[in-house]
Amino acid sequence: MIEKRLFEILPDGRKVHCWRLSSSDGAGLTVMDLGATILSLEVPDRDGALANVVLGYDRAETYLDDPHYLGAVIGRFANRIAGGRFTLDGTEHRLAVNDPPNALHGGVTGFDKRLWHGNARTTDEGESVCFTLVSEDGDQGYPGTLEASVRYTWTQDHRLLVEYAAAADAPTPFNPTQHSYWNLSGASSPDVLDHLLTIAAGCYLPVDTNLIPTGEFASVSASPFDFREARPIGRDIEAAHPQLEIGSGYDHCFVLDGSGFRQAATLADLASGRRMTVHTDMPGMQLYSGNFLGPVANGRGEETLRRRSAVALETQFFPDSPNQPHFPDAILRPGERFASRTVNAFDVVDN
Template identity: 45%
Template structure:
């Protein structure tokens, strides 16, 4: 299969364009939906996994460049072993031992991460084809993605109906709204798994990006990358990003938690409730700023430690270690097995609801050292 040429262009109007992505799965053609706003921002999303395959953001000189990692060859999205840009569920992150108990009944999941169930199992939401509807008569370009997960799929209980809305606004923010309902008590924890590199060059490491996370505590992990149940204080540690700090400043410290994960792969505990800003990332040379807001209680910062150079990147190099980072808004990993973590239980008659916003701008004087 030939590599698909990525050729997004700016626009002067709010639009959604639909095209053939060039691959099929189970005999079904994969389509691509490009959301565009009047400023020139473009976000490319496919119905396979709800994956964001490209996102154009401005720099301080008015240049628009793609800032999300992705595959060059479309067929590599069929496996997507890094979960590039995908909607992840039913349960993002790890469930220890691949099992949990609800109302006295034990459920055994598909273990796809050594002893853990990771990101919903081997064939979770990230690998399913979603039904996509382009919403009409909306103020901003909006996609509605729907997915029906049968009772027992990946061994999770309950028929679960999930809806995700992608909305591109005129302030260059991408708003992601999640909704779900079940007919049987289950667990749910959804996120968006894009890897970002605000330099626009996917061969450059992201350790020069300056990160700020508005959190005083994080979740320490064990050797299986599962939270121990403790709540660690970040003050005067490698995990303190309350003041903007270059990602690479402490990443190589002789810190047990960093050594376990080969970098950052941890959840920060976000205080407060409702939609609030939880993190900001700034790339000084380009002037690009990304701000993250969410209703979720946790933020997983992953510094791309397991990117291994196996695949070419969109800049002509390889997807090497730490050439992208993730800021995944979510409930805590392994919550079904930790009674004092925020609950991820969803019961019949209840509605799961979550919102996250990624906002992009440019400023050549921000956070100068």
């Protein structure tokens, strides 16, 4: 049975609710309507012990000022748009700049700060909550009224299905992603540098000093960005490489191999045995190694957010796509229906 409860009443009087989706062994996740955010996600280790593997906060109000987008759905446009502006069909649009000089993750009041409408039900695949949101014309500078939804489904075999849909009444960039930070040792563990990461990508997007893609598709071969075979996240993170110096670690979009719904990445913690496999139909995945998670921001309970204490694997279109025509098209037009699916599947591996 899906559990719904009042999570918190915000200072402005808005009520924030959360839902618990679980399988018969107790594994599952808790989501809230503020930001359509994943608050926690518990999966078993090789001995069957459950642990929460995502970062989060105790209080809903904390998420209103969260600079890290913990667990939230990002929109209208995940990642950065250069200079907070783009030209679409001959008209220039200026966006809310919240990462000077760029627009980041939808603007000052992006989808992560909005209160979505949640509706829960049990489906053939598992327990599910669908969140819906209307983003009005001009919201954060984006054109057109956009109706968006994200559905979370938790299955008995420990798969998290994240399904996006949207339609708009005018051409507009649209690039949603889910911004959970993962630590498969448990969210209170100190870092993820020993986690083994595999990314099905032969190229990544180098960035300039403002973290905007230069437009080049760079080969990962013979570089710290080659995750085609499993390697620890921390193996080369301090290497003397100009791209790592720009981002203080990994904060780059990988050009995923192939097309359609396919495997994008695996993340494994050999100590606990937990493994997460990511499948998606999106063209890219941003790897962010939590380089600016700092000791000032307090996490859940007595936990403290620490640098590189978790990693984000954000399936998405490429950053700055509205300004780079050779990137995959991230414009949603009237009469079209956007639909995308990412699946995070959890299992265990031997030592």
